[in-house]
Structures are given as structure tokens and as C-alpha cells.
Amino acid sequence: MTARLWAAIAAVLLGMLVLAAPAGATQHPARLAVPAGASEEAAESVQGTVRDPDREPLEGITITVTQDGEEVGSAVTDAEGAWAVPLPGPGSYTVTLDVAGLPEGVAPRAEGGEVLDDVTVRPGASQGVIFQLGTGEVEEGGAGIPVARVLQLVVDGIKFGAIIAITAVGLSLVFGTTKLINFAHGEFVTIGAVTAYFLSTAPGNLPIVLAAVLAMAVGGAVAGGVEVGLWRPLRRRGAGLIQMFIVAIGLSLLLRHLVLIVFGSRRQQYDEYSLQTAWTLGPVRITPRDLVITVLAFAIMIAVAVMLQRTRIGTAMRAVNDNKDLAEASGIDVQRVILVVWVLGGALAAIGGVFFGLTQAIYSEMGFELLLLMFAGVILGGLGSAYGAMLGSLVIGLVSQLSTLWFPASLAYMWALLVMIIVLLVRPQGLLGRRERVG
Amino acid sequence: MSDDSHEELLAQRETAHDEERQREAEPSVGARRAAAALAGVANVPGVAKPDPILVADDMSRRFGGVTAVEVEHLEVQRGTITALIGPNGAGKSTFFNLITGFDKPNSGRWSFDGKDISGAPSFRIARHGMVRTFQLTKALTRLTSLENLMLGATGQRGERLLASLLRPSWARQEADIRARAEELLGRFNLTHMRDEFAGTMSGGQRKLLEMARALMVKPDMILLDEPMAGVNPALTQSLLGHIEALRDEGMTIVLVEHDMDVIMSISDWVVCFAQGQVIAEGRPDDIRRDTAVIDAYLGTHRSLQEEDPS
Amino acid sequence: MDVLAVLSVAIRGALGPEAAIYALAAIGLNIHFGYTGLLNFGQVGFMLVGAYGTAISVLSFDAPLWVGVIVGMACAVVLALILGIPTLRLRGDYLAIATIAAAEVLRYVYRSSFAEPVTGGVFGLVQFADGLYALNPFSGPLELGPLRFSDRALWLMTVAWGTTFLAAALVWLLVHSPWGRVLRAVREDEDAARSLGKNVFAYKMQALVLGGVLGALAGSLLAINSQAITPDAFIPIITFYLWTIMILGGASRVLGPILGSIVFWFLLTFLDAFLRSAMSAGWIPGTLLVPSDIGAVRFAAVGLGLMLLMMFRPAGLIGNQKELRLDVR
Known part of the structure; x- marks a missing residue:
């Protein structure tokens, strides 16, 4: 590639960052519409909770609501930081926070952020208003970012990355042994989470731990069944890789929407461990549930690594990964190894799905959303390398969480995917991939 | 196999025999011209040629810790059939890939027809008039x-x-x-x-097709990577005939080949690779007697020791 | 159940503007995959930039609609360049992942709150295509037996099918030229094309741009058709629809995507209408399926159809079976 081309790419990427950065800083306040029934009064109101950058409520802050320059009402935040101002009717209002009442070192994150114009209140709605408060310093680059928040995001990122990692290992192993990019891998995640949900709710009401173990079995069985019933016959018929890739996409669509029919479109939570008080460990807060999940995810990763290095089947997997023909010639039952890889990958994806469901929510699209992050992790780490998949996924988890330091949380996944595209640009073989010819 | 292609095969065999008879009768115009041009050239590695069409210097390519190619200097005389020989993994095909731009060397300069083409992309090198075929045919x-x-x-x-x-x-x-x-x-x-x-098409037909396709580029030099591999004997003769005919028309041909009989019968000049380096070059008769070459092959090829009686 | 009603709904689906628009986007995809062998799984991203390029030009810059459509296509050129430069040198499956990711990145950006002033965020944009409807030459509806097309639908069908057939004609000219020959050579073997002096990267880029522009044009038409767009209408499933359409009709056949789209939409709307009337007739127990599941059934059916097609008739309806048997990939 010529230097000119590289320069052009760099310029485009830089331009995107420059455009995005100030836009991210001056973002609109999030407006949450609460249905009328949820509020005690049927009439319109605006309400909210004022918290400092560490998410602690702020008491005694005055909030004033005006319309066309005339004051409509005001309120002072209570001990929980909550406030509410009843309104005469629907319409557009301006909500102002009294900066003078803020403690030292706390100020609106964006300049002029204490005044929110054009807060639209629909008939009967109790409109939520959020003031985004920061440390008062204008955030430029790395300066002025509270260390505590960074640490918190690092912890969240590691947790998220570890969950992606255990799901991505299967994707990577399947690719390594069969060269198939399994587009349906995300569905194993969803199937695992949904299975555990059905087992742990009525009428079974199994404890979630047991349900998770059974979900792993189901995930492994589904993946193994797909291998035996679909992929093996296709390979026997000498189907091309692109042909199988497209079949995998069809399978992904089919499974995802079968789950949707059975499970419904609503997001669900597991009954157990859904609400927990977070532990405060120094500057970082984490719920016992999330801590256990993170530790378990790492334990699973270590177990997979030990299996790959120390056991016969693990050695066989690596051999097939390196050179299928050579492995076959040296007496390894390649078909059996591939089957084990599918079952293992399916089971790992299923438990990853349960973890994801526990920390976030269970919904039919969860697997597909995770799939793109898995791809990002796998490519970042190096296609076909199981350890690369783990490392890459951790990085992707961290990137997506840390991006919320500067950018809206709704774009967290976007940054993870962008990192993948940039990696393809500068180091297509990934962090741990072998430097073979990929293009 | 259908009757059609069987007859085809017979016809090809017939023409091949004709060509062979002709060749045995007397060396072709091109062969004599090539022999005359190379008459005064010493048989030492890296020797200068009177009218080189390809000149390569300090070419090296490493894969991980292994050095696949390490060529200090190599020239290819215009209008000759030059064969690259050497045991498997000697770096012949890698060298091919390097000079045609299908692989990037760690170091090296090379020029074609007086123009420096070091590091040029493969398609541009082809447009300069240096066209290759592939070991595994790419029909x-x-x-x-x-x-x-x-x-x-x-x-x-x-x-x-x-x-x-x-x-x-x-x-x-x-x-x-x-x-x-x-x-x-x-x-x-x-x-x-x-x-x-x-x-x-059959494997042999694909080889022919690939060669014909390369000629459509109107090249000055054509590099053939194992043109005889997987081709049935009747077609081999016909392919050899085509290669010699091209040389006689003034084209330069470089080929990688394992079949010693083939090499000795049609080459004007032979370059022997071992462990990535050029260990010997010379006329076929020089190479046949070269101890370095015999050592490199460890005498595994009978045709190196004695002339094939056919 | 009224079989005639179900059939006429299905026929309307097969001839409606959506079928034309999807055919157009699939024609673009056919240039990518059918002729050049590029695994583009982000065609919906091109549709998205086309749709928003059109809508934003009209709403934010008061441009005439036709300028908006051109802006949309220009956006696709930029997207293809940004996407192609890093990925076209890589193996095909990398392109597949990079394109699907890029399409999702675009969707996240367009729906994000900071883009809201321009893109309307999750709420999208409405009412930007009045310019086209003002030109509607049809004054009344067309009735053919149980089929009824409103004047608005007739106008949209004329525009959409007209554009689609023009695009097909363009593709026919292109692929029956030496340019098309190089494209197919690149599809078969990049190294062979390189060894014959062809600048493979340039051809792949041209194909990516061209197919992407057709995708963007389809996106513009989609936006014009509904007069309303939201980023969440441009999800990866749309791309999978397009792949199904292309393979159903026959990849690397000029008319493949058009035939594929007509059959695809006929089957899809038929399934939809059939399930609805079967449910209201009480043939399907509510414990098994409820009307809100129909969308999911439809997607599942597409998935199953794509699988079966690829396994048992990868050449599609009008593909050359003999040609396909030679597929060694």
C-alpha cells in the first residue's frame, strides 16, 4: 500500500475522531419518559435525581423550571438527590440547576449544562431530566478524568471482556479446526441463557447454578447436533467454505427467531441475584454476583488453556488447528476432534449466555449482539488462535467500557467494532495470530 | 475418456514424435543462437552474461528464522531457456515469487530489461513483459x-x-x-x-491453457513453475516442443522443473539452488558433472550420473 | 379462508415497490459477490447512507430530492473507499466480518444522541420526498380483478421498477465487456489475474463502489417509498434478505436478483397473509402461535430457506448448474 493511501486513511479516521469528540461532550441530556401511571399525580411534571460524578446523590440543590422566561415552579433535591416540579400542562420548558448550590469540585460536565432548553413534556407524562455533572474541569483527552471512574470502568470492562472471551473461544476453535466462520455461534449463547431462564423459573424453579450447568449441557448438545446433522454431511459432500458460511447465516436466522417465538420479545431477568448491593472495594464497586462471574469466567479460560496444553484431546485440537491433513495422517480422528470442539464451543457459549443474562438481561438478540463483539475479539487476537480470542475479547470488553469515559454509552459497542476494523488495517493477523499470508 | 479426446491424444503424440525427431536431428535455430551467446560464459555462480534480460542482486527472503532465499547475484541471458533446479525447499519457487512480485523480499534489487522493478506490484511486473505460470495451475x-x-x-x-x-x-x-x-x-x-x-479440462490441458494465456500478454520473458508436473507423457513432449519453439522465436524462458531428463534435454543454461542459495550454474553438461550439485542431490537422481540412453 | 385474498396480497407483495427496491440492492450485491466474489455482508450499510444522504440533504439543506439521491450515492462511494482500502487486500471472510461490523457501526452512529440534530436519532426522519410525489402522473387507482393499486403505489412501482431495470441493463453492459471479464477472473483466482497484469485491487474497489452505489440508490428509494426512516430499519437482517434474494434468483445472472426478489416477496407475503388468515380462521391454536409471532416466523422461514437453498440448489432458479459444479471454493 502506498504511503499516500495510508495518509488518507489516517486523515479520515482522525477526522472522524475530531468530529465525534466535541459532539460527544455536548450531548443532549437523556430524556426519560415515565408513563403517567407510574407517577402519583396524573398531571404533568418534570422530575429527576441529581448525582455527583461518583453517582452519589446531592442534597439541597435548587432546580427551577421556566417557560418562555417565566418561572413555573422550583424544587430542592432531597436526601436521595430526587426532585420534582409539577407543571401546569404539557409543553416545552426550560429546566435550570442552581450551580451555586453544587459542592466544590462538581460542575456541569458540559459548558452551559446547567440549563436544559426545550424539555418537551407530553400530556400526562412525568418527564425525567438528567443533569450531567462532572468534576468541573473541561474534559480534554486524559486530563481531568477521575481515577476512580477509570478503575470502575476497567473492572466492568474486564467482567464484560471475560464473558465475551469464554463465548469467543468456541468460535475461534471451530474456525481453527474447520475454517468455518460460524455465524450461528451467537445463537448458542442465546439458547444457553434462555434454557437457564426456563429452568430457573416456574414450574421448575431450579437454582440458577444448576440451571446454568444444565444450560451448558443443552448448548453443547445443540452445537454437537448441528455438527453431526448439518456440518459433517455438508463437509462430506465437499461443500465450499462460502457455501457453508451462508448456510451458517441461515441457521443463525432460523435459530434466533425460533427462540424469539418461544421466548418472546421482552427482555427478562433471572429471578435470583437480579438485585444486589454492590461491595465497595477501595474506589471500585462491584456486586458479589459480578465478582463471582468474573472469577468463574477466568477460571473457565484457565481450564480451557490447561485442557489445550495438557490433555490428549487438547493436543489433538491444536494439531488439527495447525494442519488438518498432517493430524489426520498421524492417526488423529479428526471428525471426532471437530465434534468435541463443537460441543465444547456450544457449552462455553451457553454458560457465557447465562453470565451475560445475569449481568445484563436475557433477550433473543443477545447472541447476535455478542457475536459481533466476539468477531471483534477473535480478529483482534488473531483468527484461529484460542488464546488470541481470549486476549482480544478482554481488550474489546475494556475498549467498549472505557469508551464511555468520553462517548455516550450507546456507542460502546461501536467503538469495539471500530477497533476491530482498525486492527484489520494495521495488523490483520491480530495480536497473537501467526504472520501468515492473509491477503 | 471419449473417442474425441482419445484421437486428440493420438494426434498430439504424433506431432510430439515429429518434433522430437526433428530435435534429435539437429539443434534448433534458437538453441544454436543461445549456445553461441553463452559460449564464453564461465560456469560459476553469479557469473555475468553478455545480454542479461533479468538481473537480481542481494535477494533475500526469510520465513520466521528460516532463510528461504539468499541470492547474491543472478543474471538470465536473453533468448535462452534457463532452468532452475534443486532439491525440494531449495528456494526456487520462492525466488520465482519474489521476482514476479507475488512475495516481498526482505532485501534485494532486481531489474528486468534494464528497468528497475524492485518491489513493484505483481500486475505491473507482468505488464513490463515478465509473466509467470503457477505450480498448481490457476485456470x-x-x-x-x-x-x-x-x-x-x-x-x-x-x-x-x-x-x-x-x-x-x-x-x-x-x-x-x-x-x-x-x-x-x-x-x-x-x-x-x-x-x-x-x-x-484435464490437468495437462490446463497447463497448456495457462501457457497460452501467458503468451497473450506478449511477454519478453515467461517463467514456468513446474510446467510438466502432473502432465501425461504424450502431452509432455508437446509442451516441450512449445517451450523450445518459443525460445526459437526469441523469447526468454525460465523454468523450475524436477524432471532431470527434461531439463538436460531442453535447457541452454541451468542454475542450481540449494538452501536458498545458487550453488552452481552452467551448461547442462557442466551441471551434470558439478560435484556441488551431485552433493546437493546426494546422488538420488540417476540421470545426474549417467546419460539417459533414450 | 379466502384463498384469493391471500394470493392477491402475495402478488401485490411480489410486484410492489419493496420487491423492486430489494432487487436493486441485490443487483449491487450481485456485482460484489456474483461477479467479483466479494463477501459483502454490509450491503444494508450502503442502503443506510443512501437513505440518510437523501433525507438529510432535503431536510437540512433544502436540496431538491434528486440532488439528495445523488448525495446518497456519493456517500456510498466514500463508504466503499473507507471500507475497501483496509479490507480488500485481505481474505474474503475478513471482508464479510468487516462489512457487517461497519454497517452496525453506521447504525449506532446514526441513532446516537449526538447525531440526533441531523439524523433524528432513534426517531429518524420523515417527510422528505414530497418532491417525487408531486410529480405523480397517475390520477386514479388501477384495478385488476382482486388486485388494486393506488395511484401512489403505481407511481412508486414505476419509479422503483424502472430504476431497477435500468440498473440491470447497466450491469448487463458491464459484465458483457472486457471489464466484466476481468471481474469474473478476479472472482475465480486473484493471483492468476495479477499474473496477467490486472490490477486486482482496483477492480475489486470499482466493484465495491459500484455495487455499493446501487445499494445506496435502493436505500434512497426505500426512504422515498415510506417517507420515513429510522436507523433501526437498517439492521443486518436486511443484508441477509438480500443474500437470500440473490442466491434464490441465481448469483452471477443479470436477472437473478430481480427474479429472486419477486419470488422472495411473493413467498414472504404469502406466508404472512396465510398465517394471518389461518389464525383468524382458528386453524392455528393460540398456544402455538399468536399474531405477534408472525414476524418471527417470517424471519425463521427466511433462515430456513437460505439454508436449504444453499445446500440443495446453490445455483438458484436461473443459475447455471453446470457452472456451479465447478465452484471449488
């Missing part, structure tokens, strides 16, 4: 034989996106290219496969 399977050949022509106006929409702007050139392609199909006895997908 474009879902294009017909004719399309395969027509693709080879360079400077096609209709290959530009906007011009392609204006048929009159390229229709005449296309007709010329078609005529030339059909002529080459005839020359390589492939006319009966004209409208068949290349994917339906």
Missing part, C-alpha cells in the same frame, strides 16, 4: 478457454470501467484479441475446448 475455472486467453491481452480499452459501457470503443480491439486467442488455442491444440469452462 479460471468458470471462464471458457477462449475467455481465459482473451483475459491475457494487455492494454484492453474495454477493461476500463467507463469505456466498457461504450461497446464501439473496444469492439474492434476485442475482435483482434479474439482472433489472436483463437490462433493460440489452435497452436496449443485446444480449439475443440474453445467454449468449454476451463474447469472441465
Whole structure:
């Protein structure tokens, strides 16, 4: 590639960052519409909770609501930081926070952020208003970012990355042994989470731990069944890789929407461990549930690594990964190894799905959303390398969480995917991939 | 196999025999010309040639810790058939890939026909007139034989996106290219496969197709990577005939080949690789007696020790 | 159940503007995959930039609609360049992942709150295509037996099918030229094309741009058709629809995507209408399926159809079976 081309790419990427950065800083306040029934009064109101950058409520802050320059009402935040101002009717209002009442070192994150114009209140709605408060310093680059928040995001990122990692290992192993990019891998995640949900709710009401173990079995069985019933016959018929890739996409669509029919479109939570008080460990807060999940995810990763290095089947997997023909010639039952890889990958994806469901929510699209992050992790780490998949996924988890330091949380996944595209640009073989010819 | 192709085979064998008889009778024009040009050249590695078409210097390529190619200096004389020999993994094919731009060397400069082409992309090197074929034939399977050949022509106006929409702007050139392609199909006895997908051809036919396609580029030099591999004996003779005929027309040919009989019978000059380096070069007779070459092969090839009686 | 009603709904689906628009986007995809072998799984991203390029030009810059459509196509050129430069040198499956990711990145950006002033965020944009409807030459509806097309639908069908057939004609000219020959050579073997002096990267880029522009044009038409767009209408499933359409009709056939789209939409709307009337007739127990599941059934059916097609008839309806048997990939 010529230097000119590289320069052009760099310029485009830089331009995107420059455009995005100030836009991210001056973002609109999030407006949450609460249905009328949820509020005690049927009439319109605006309400909210004022918290400092560490998410602690702020008491005694005055909030004033005006319309066309005339004051409509005001309120002072209570001990929980909550406030509410009843309104005469629907319409557009301006909500102002009294900066003078803020403690030292706390100020609106964006300049002029204490005044929110054009807060639209629909008939009967109790409109939520959020003031985004920061440390008062204008955030430029790395300066002025509270260390505590960074640490918190690092912890969240590691947790998220570890969950992606255990799901991505299967994707990577399947690719390594069969060269198939399994587009349906995300569905194993969803199937695992949904299975555990059905087992742990009525009428079974199994404890979630047991349900998770059974979900792993189901995930492994589904993946193994797909291998035996679909992929093996296709390979026997000498189907091309692109042909199988497209079949995998069809399978992904089919499974995802079968789950949707059975499970419904609503997001669900597991009954157990859904609400927990977070532990405060120094500057970082984490719920016992999330801590256990993170530790378990790492334990699973270590177990997979030990299996790959120390056991016969693990050695066989690596051999097939390196050179299928050579492995076959040296007496390894390649078909059996591939089957084990599918079952293992399916089971790992299923438990990853349960973890994801526990920390976030269970919904039919969860697997597909995770799939793109898995791809990002796998490519970042190096296609076909199981350890690369783990490392890459951790990085992707961290990137997506840390991006919320500067950018809206709704774009967290976007940054993870962008990192993948940039990696393809500068180091297509990934962090741990072998430097073979990929293009 | 159908009757048609069987007859075809017989015909090919017949022409091959004719050509062979002719060759045995006396060396061809090209062979004599090449012998005369190389007459005063010493048989030492890296020796300068009177009229080199390809000059390579300090070429090296490493894969991980292994050095696959390490060539200090190599020249290829214009208008000759030069063979690259050497045991498996000696770096012949890697060297091919390097000079044709299909692989990037860790270091090295090389020039073709006086123009420095170091590091140029492969398609540009091909346009300079240095065209290669591949060890594993790359017939474009879902294009017909004719399309395969027509693709080879360079400077096609209709290959530009906007011009392609204006048929009159390229229709005449296309007709010329078609005529030339059909002529080459005839020359390589492939006319009966004209409208068949290349994917339906036999291995030997694909080799012929690939060579014919390379000729469509109108190259000054053609590099053949194991042109005889997987080709049945009857077709081998015909392929050899084609290669010699090309040399006689003034083209330079470099080939990688394992079959010593083939090499000794048609080459004007032989370069022997071992462990990535040029360990010997010279006329076939010099190479046959070269101790370094015999050591490199550990005497595994009977044809190195004694002349083939046939 | 009224079989005639179900059938006429299905026929309307097969001939409606959506079928034309999807055919157009699939024609673009056919240039990518059918002729050049590029695994583009982000065609919906091109549709998205086309749709928003059109809508934003009209709403934010008061441009005439036709300028908006051109802006949309220009956006596709930029997207293809940004996407192609890093990925076209890589193996095909990398392109597949990079394109699907890029399409999702675009969707996240367009729906994000900071883009809201321009893109309308999750709420999208409405009412930007009045310019086209003002030109509607049809004054009344067309009735053919049980089929009824409103004047608005007739106008949209004329525009959409007209554009689609023009695009097909363009593709026919292109692929029956030496340019198209190089494209197919690149599809078969990049190294062989390189060894014959063809600049493979340039051809792949041209194909990516061209197919992407057709995708963007389809996106513009989609936006014009509904007069309303939201980023969440441009999800990856749309791309999978397009792949199904292309393979159903026959990849690397000029008319493949058009035939594929007509059959695809006929089957899809038929399934939809059939399930609805079967449910209201009480043939399907509510414990098994409820009307809100129909969308999911439809997607599942597409998935199953794509699988079966690829396994048992990868050449599609009008593909050359003999040609396909040579597929060694």
C-alpha cells in the first residue's frame, strides 16, 4: 500500500475522531419518559435525581423550571438527590440547576449544562431530566478524568471482556479446526441463557447454578447436533467454505427467531441475584454476583488453556488447528476432534449466555449482539488462535467500557467494532495470530 | 475418456514424435543462437552474461528464522531457456515469487530489461513483459478457454470501467484479441475446448491453457513453475516442443522443473539452488558433472550420473 | 379462508415497490459477490447512507430530492473507499466480518444522541420526498380483478421498477465487456489475474463502489417509498434478505436478483397473509402461535430457506448448474 493511501486513511479516521469528540461532550441530556401511571399525580411534571460524578446523590440543590422566561415552579433535591416540579400542562420548558448550590469540585460536565432548553413534556407524562455533572474541569483527552471512574470502568470492562472471551473461544476453535466462520455461534449463547431462564423459573424453579450447568449441557448438545446433522454431511459432500458460511447465516436466522417465538420479545431477568448491593472495594464497586462471574469466567479460560496444553484431546485440537491433513495422517480422528470442539464451543457459549443474562438481561438478540463483539475479539487476537480470542475479547470488553469515559454509552459497542476494523488495517493477523499470508 | 479426446491424444503424440525427431536431428535455430551467446560464459555462480534480460542482486527472503532465499547475484541471458533446479525447499519457487512480485523480499534489487522493478506490484511486473505460470495451475475455472486467453491481452480499452459501457470503443480491439486467442488455442491444440469452462479440462490441458494465456500478454520473458508436473507423457513432449519453439522465436524462458531428463534435454543454461542459495550454474553438461550439485542431490537422481540412453 | 385474498396480497407483495427496491440492492450485491466474489455482508450499510444522504440533504439543506439521491450515492462511494482500502487486500471472510461490523457501526452512529440534530436519532426522519410525489402522473387507482393499486403505489412501482431495470441493463453492459471479464477472473483466482497484469485491487474497489452505489440508490428509494426512516430499519437482517434474494434468483445472472426478489416477496407475503388468515380462521391454536409471532416466523422461514437453498440448489432458479459444479471454493 502506498504511503499516500495510508495518509488518507489516517486523515479520515482522525477526522472522524475530531468530529465525534466535541459532539460527544455536548450531548443532549437523556430524556426519560415515565408513563403517567407510574407517577402519583396524573398531571404533568418534570422530575429527576441529581448525582455527583461518583453517582452519589446531592442534597439541597435548587432546580427551577421556566417557560418562555417565566418561572413555573422550583424544587430542592432531597436526601436521595430526587426532585420534582409539577407543571401546569404539557409543553416545552426550560429546566435550570442552581450551580451555586453544587459542592466544590462538581460542575456541569458540559459548558452551559446547567440549563436544559426545550424539555418537551407530553400530556400526562412525568418527564425525567438528567443533569450531567462532572468534576468541573473541561474534559480534554486524559486530563481531568477521575481515577476512580477509570478503575470502575476497567473492572466492568474486564467482567464484560471475560464473558465475551469464554463465548469467543468456541468460535475461534471451530474456525481453527474447520475454517468455518460460524455465524450461528451467537445463537448458542442465546439458547444457553434462555434454557437457564426456563429452568430457573416456574414450574421448575431450579437454582440458577444448576440451571446454568444444565444450560451448558443443552448448548453443547445443540452445537454437537448441528455438527453431526448439518456440518459433517455438508463437509462430506465437499461443500465450499462460502457455501457453508451462508448456510451458517441461515441457521443463525432460523435459530434466533425460533427462540424469539418461544421466548418472546421482552427482555427478562433471572429471578435470583437480579438485585444486589454492590461491595465497595477501595474506589471500585462491584456486586458479589459480578465478582463471582468474573472469577468463574477466568477460571473457565484457565481450564480451557490447561485442557489445550495438557490433555490428549487438547493436543489433538491444536494439531488439527495447525494442519488438518498432517493430524489426520498421524492417526488423529479428526471428525471426532471437530465434534468435541463443537460441543465444547456450544457449552462455553451457553454458560457465557447465562453470565451475560445475569449481568445484563436475557433477550433473543443477545447472541447476535455478542457475536459481533466476539468477531471483534477473535480478529483482534488473531483468527484461529484460542488464546488470541481470549486476549482480544478482554481488550474489546475494556475498549467498549472505557469508551464511555468520553462517548455516550450507546456507542460502546461501536467503538469495539471500530477497533476491530482498525486492527484489520494495521495488523490483520491480530495480536497473537501467526504472520501468515492473509491477503 | 471419449473417442474425441482419445484421437486428440493420438494426434498430439504424433506431432510430439515429429518434433522430437526433428530435435534429435539437429539443434534448433534458437538453441544454436543461445549456445553461441553463452559460449564464453564461465560456469560459476553469479557469473555475468553478455545480454542479461533479468538481473537480481542481494535477494533475500526469510520465513520466521528460516532463510528461504539468499541470492547474491543472478543474471538470465536473453533468448535462452534457463532452468532452475534443486532439491525440494531449495528456494526456487520462492525466488520465482519474489521476482514476479507475488512475495516481498526482505532485501534485494532486481531489474528486468534494464528497468528497475524492485518491489513493484505483481500486475505491473507482468505488464513490463515478465509473466509467470503457477505450480498448481490457476485456470479460471468458470471462464471458457477462449475467455481465459482473451483475459491475457494487455492494454484492453474495454477493461476500463467507463469505456466498457461504450461497446464501439473496444469492439474492434476485442475482435483482434479474439482472433489472436483463437490462433493460440489452435497452436496449443485446444480449439475443440474453445467454449468449454476451463474447469472441465484435464490437468495437462490446463497447463497448456495457462501457457497460452501467458503468451497473450506478449511477454519478453515467461517463467514456468513446474510446467510438466502432473502432465501425461504424450502431452509432455508437446509442451516441450512449445517451450523450445518459443525460445526459437526469441523469447526468454525460465523454468523450475524436477524432471532431470527434461531439463538436460531442453535447457541452454541451468542454475542450481540449494538452501536458498545458487550453488552452481552452467551448461547442462557442466551441471551434470558439478560435484556441488551431485552433493546437493546426494546422488538420488540417476540421470545426474549417467546419460539417459533414450 | 379466502384463498384469493391471500394470493392477491402475495402478488401485490411480489410486484410492489419493496420487491423492486430489494432487487436493486441485490443487483449491487450481485456485482460484489456474483461477479467479483466479494463477501459483502454490509450491503444494508450502503442502503443506510443512501437513505440518510437523501433525507438529510432535503431536510437540512433544502436540496431538491434528486440532488439528495445523488448525495446518497456519493456517500456510498466514500463508504466503499473507507471500507475497501483496509479490507480488500485481505481474505474474503475478513471482508464479510468487516462489512457487517461497519454497517452496525453506521447504525449506532446514526441513532446516537449526538447525531440526533441531523439524523433524528432513534426517531429518524420523515417527510422528505414530497418532491417525487408531486410529480405523480397517475390520477386514479388501477384495478385488476382482486388486485388494486393506488395511484401512489403505481407511481412508486414505476419509479422503483424502472430504476431497477435500468440498473440491470447497466450491469448487463458491464459484465458483457472486457471489464466484466476481468471481474469474473478476479472472482475465480486473484493471483492468476495479477499474473496477467490486472490490477486486482482496483477492480475489486470499482466493484465495491459500484455495487455499493446501487445499494445506496435502493436505500434512497426505500426512504422515498415510506417517507420515513429510522436507523433501526437498517439492521443486518436486511443484508441477509438480500443474500437470500440473490442466491434464490441465481448469483452471477443479470436477472437473478430481480427474479429472486419477486419470488422472495411473493413467498414472504404469502406466508404472512396465510398465517394471518389461518389464525383468524382458528386453524392455528393460540398456544402455538399468536399474531405477534408472525414476524418471527417470517424471519425463521427466511433462515430456513437460505439454508436449504444453499445446500440443495446453490445455483438458484436461473443459475447455471453446470457452472456451479465447478465452484471449488
